[in-house]
Amino acid sequence: MRKIFFLICGFFFTFSAFSEIITSEKFNYSIDFPEGYQILDMEEDETTVIFKNKYLEAHALIKVWPDSKFSSSMEALKDTLSRIKATSEYSECIWRRQKCSIASFESQLLLEDGKASSGWAACIPLPQKKGYLSILSYSPKDVFEDLAQIHVSLLDSVLIDAGSFREPGLITAAFYPRKSPKKINFTINNHSISTQIDSIDSEASQFVIDREFAVFSFYASHNLPEMFDAWVRFYRLLARDSMERVKKVSFDIYTALKEDCEKKDTSNPEAALAQTLLYWAQDFKYERKSSTADKADIESIPAILEGGSSDCDGRSLLLMCILKNCSIDSCMFISAQYSHALLGVCLPGKQGQTIHVADENNGKDYLVGETTAKDLTLGLMPASMADRKNWLSVELP
Structure with a gap:
C-alpha cells in the first residue's frame, strides 16, 4: 500500500475512524459511505x-488537487x-451544474501485495474553487465484480454542497441523464392535479433501489453489527435520489391544496397539508413490490406517482419527500420488529403519538402517520407498535 502513498502525496500519519458519513470541513465535501469503512x-x-x-476487500482513495493545478475535472x-x-x-457528465x-x-x-486492482473513479470540481475532488473506489481484480455495487454506491454518495443532499448522485446522473417531461395526473381532496416527472425517473430510481438493496443485503445476510445502519442508509439514499425527481410534483400539490389547507387550519396550514396527504396515501392500491429475498419490495417513488402499487415504506418515503420539498420537517420510521414503516412530521403544538429523534441539541418529536390504514389521522399508531426503541428514523439533512 505504501507505493501509492509516495506516488501521490508523500508522508501520511495514521488515523482511524468508523463514522459512515465522512465530512471534510476544510474542503466542504461529504461521503455517505457504506458501513464499515x-x-x-x-x-x-x-x-x-x-x-x-x-x-x-474494498478500498477508497480521496485526493483533492488545487484548483489552479488543472483546467478541468x-x-x-x-x-x-x-x-x-x-x-x-x-466519460464525462454534468452534475451540480459542473x-x-x-x-x-x-x-x-494500489494494493500493498502488488495484486492487480480494478475500480471506478470520479473527479468533481468543488464549489468556491476549493479544488478538484478525485475519488477512487477499488478492489483486488479477482473480486471486483462481486463488489461492483459497493464501489458504484460509494461514488454515488459523494456530496459537495447542500443541494447535492437532495438530488440523484453523480453516477446515477451519468447513467440516467434527463430525457423529456412525462405528464402525470392524480386527484387529492377533490383537486385534479396535473404535473410531471421525467420519463427516465422510474427507471433511474429502480437502478438506485436495486443497487442499494444489493449493498444492504451484504450486511443483512451476514448479520453484521451495522446491519440496521445499512438499512437506514438504504432508505436515506432512496430519499435523496427521489427529492429532486418529485420537486415539481411537490410544488404543484402545494399550489393546488394551499388555499384549502389555510382555511382548514388557519393557525397551522402545514398540519392540514400533512393530514390531507396522509389521507391521499392511505387510499393507494396496496401491494408488495417483490416477494423474493433477493429483490427489494419497495416500489420507486416515480412509479407510485404513475399509479403503481405501494406499501408502508414506499408511501412513507413518498410523503416524506413531498413534505420536505414543501419545507415541512418530516422523516420516516422503520421497524424490523414490526415489519412496518411510518411517516414522521414535526408539527409543534399538535397533539398525538410522537417518536423522539435525538440530535446534537435537544432533538425533535415527530407525529407519526400510518399510511396503510384508511382514515387514520396524524398522531395515531397501533398499541402493538408503540415501543419507541423498536423504531429507527430515516432523515435527510
Whole structure:
C-alpha cells in the first residue's frame, strides 16, 4: 500500500475512524459511505485520505488537487490515474451544474501485495474553487465484480454542497441523464392535479433501489453489527435520489391544496397539508413490490406517482419527500420488529403519538402517520407498535 502513498502525496500519519458519513470541513465535501469503512491514512492537510472496509476487500482513495493545478475535472482525473499507471476508460457528465469525469480503471500499484486492482473513479470540481475532488473506489481484480455495487454506491454518495443532499448522485446522473417531461395526473381532496416527472425517473430510481438493496443485503445476510445502519442508509439514499425527481410534483400539490389547507387550519396550514396527504396515501392500491429475498419490495417513488402499487415504506418515503420539498420537517420510521414503516412530521403544538429523534441539541418529536390504514389521522399508531426503541428514523439533512 505504501507505493501509492509516495506516488501521490508523500508522508501520511495514521488515523482511524468508523463514522459512515465522512465530512471534510476544510474542503466542504461529504461521503455517505457504506458501513464499515475506516480511515487508514490521511495527509495532515486533508488533501489525501485512504480508506479500507473492515469486512470487504474494498478500498477508497480521496485526493483533492488545487484548483489552479488543472483546467478541468478530466485533466485532474487523468493525472491522478496516471500516477498509479492505470489503464482507464473515461466519460464525462454534468452534475451540480459542473462538468465531472468518471473512469473505470485497472492498476498494479494500489494494493500493498502488488495484486492487480480494478475500480471506478470520479473527479468533481468543488464549489468556491476549493479544488478538484478525485475519488477512487477499488478492489483486488479477482473480486471486483462481486463488489461492483459497493464501489458504484460509494461514488454515488459523494456530496459537495447542500443541494447535492437532495438530488440523484453523480453516477446515477451519468447513467440516467434527463430525457423529456412525462405528464402525470392524480386527484387529492377533490383537486385534479396535473404535473410531471421525467420519463427516465422510474427507471433511474429502480437502478438506485436495486443497487442499494444489493449493498444492504451484504450486511443483512451476514448479520453484521451495522446491519440496521445499512438499512437506514438504504432508505436515506432512496430519499435523496427521489427529492429532486418529485420537486415539481411537490410544488404543484402545494399550489393546488394551499388555499384549502389555510382555511382548514388557519393557525397551522402545514398540519392540514400533512393530514390531507396522509389521507391521499392511505387510499393507494396496496401491494408488495417483490416477494423474493433477493429483490427489494419497495416500489420507486416515480412509479407510485404513475399509479403503481405501494406499501408502508414506499408511501412513507413518498410523503416524506413531498413534505420536505414543501419545507415541512418530516422523516420516516422503520421497524424490523414490526415489519412496518411510518411517516414522521414535526408539527409543534399538535397533539398525538410522537417518536423522539435525538440530535446534537435537544432533538425533535415527530407525529407519526400510518399510511396503510384508511382514515387514520396524524398522531395515531397501533398499541402493538408503540415501543419507541423498536423504531429507527430515516432523515435527510
